[in-house]
Amino acid sequence: MTEQADAAKKALGVRLRNMRQDAGINAKQLAGMLHCHPAKITRIELGQSNASEDDIRAWAIACGVARLIPELIATRREIALMWEEHRQAMRAGQRYVQARGNALYERTKLLKVYESGVVPGILQTRGYVYGVMEANARLYNLPTDDLAEATEARLSRQHLVINGPNTYAFVLEAGALNASMGDVEAMHEQFDFLIRVTRLPNVALGVIPPAKRRILYPGECFYIFDDNLVRDDLWTGRIRTTRPDEIAVYLKAFEMLHSMAIYGDPARALIEEARSRLPQFGAIS
Structure with a gap:
């Protein structure tokens, strides 16, 4: 991944972490609300994994900021647009x-x-x-x-x-x-x-x-x-x-x-x- 795309993904992870913290929810609690393993929450917040659009919707709703869903999804789509690895794309x-x-x-x-x-x-x-x-x-x-x-x-x-x-x-x-x-x-x-x-x-x-x-x-x-x-x-x-x-x-x-x-x-x-x-x-x- 390019440095720009990597930095953008990490920035989104930080924003999602701040949303969770502002809502007073720990990673384990959020994982329970999203029906996933706590490690997934950590990887997303560290920018090591991509959050899906469904993840972002559920995340924002759980943190009480559903109004931010369109903006967050637009950011996620922009990050996905930034970089595509040829080897991965050509698997199909x-x-x-x-x-x-x-x-x-x-x-x-x-x-x-x-x-x-x-x-x-x-x-x-x-x-x-x-x-x-x-x-x-x-x-x-x-x-x-x-x-x-x-x-x-x-x-x-x-x-x-x-x-x-x-x-x-x-x-x-x-x-x-x-x-x-x-x-x-x-x-x-x-x-x-x-x-x-x-x-x-x-x-x-x-x-x-x-x-x-x-x-x-x-x-x-x-x-x-x-x-x-x-x-x-x-x-x-x-x-x-x-x-x-x-x-x-x-x-x-x-x-x-x-x-x-x-x-x-x-x-x-x-x-x-x-x-x-x-x-x-x-x-x-």
Whole structure:
């Protein structure tokens, strides 16, 4: 868990402990009222365990502060949103992880994406997606029997870019075009699609040239959904936030990165330049 999410969980635990103490109830008494072991109360108060929404409702009622339930549950949901560990999320399989994200993409009217290492997921073509899913399986020791289904689940949202009413802004580092996640045929298909996307009226796809004088250094990829939710992916998990102050930083970073990117014919030239290097790449054994 990130330090921010860990600190937020501990802060909620302290608040729940204070509520209990203000009500004059000890941990054993509260455990009896919540029908759980006293150790659970201690773990929650120390921030070592997550309180469920039912726990919070029962806790607030037992302490005589039922009016705080909506606020406490909102805090708990914000903490749950902050951090998701990839290994834990993928226990249900990559197909499930991909499919559950479709609803968010469908309701997002404006998606802003910065990618420094690979082609953005919603723009990945079949062979490229399959290569990404294979890499995930290797990294997180996942089964490979659902790779085809996971690939289809990711591809099922691509129509939103091609035919949907939504608007998209993509900024890629030039290096992202060099990540060969499939064989040569798959990469040709990927580059063909990127060229097509650069001409769509609802899409702005920019590439930051490799020798560009930078006003902001490269960083991890992030996705901004309608300017009110940010997803920031790391090796071990993903950070999500709805906090306006944090989103403001991502929005500023995106604008800075956007200002360094090139679009239209110059961007297509960089894509074709990456295509020209394809014979240098071999298949992964």
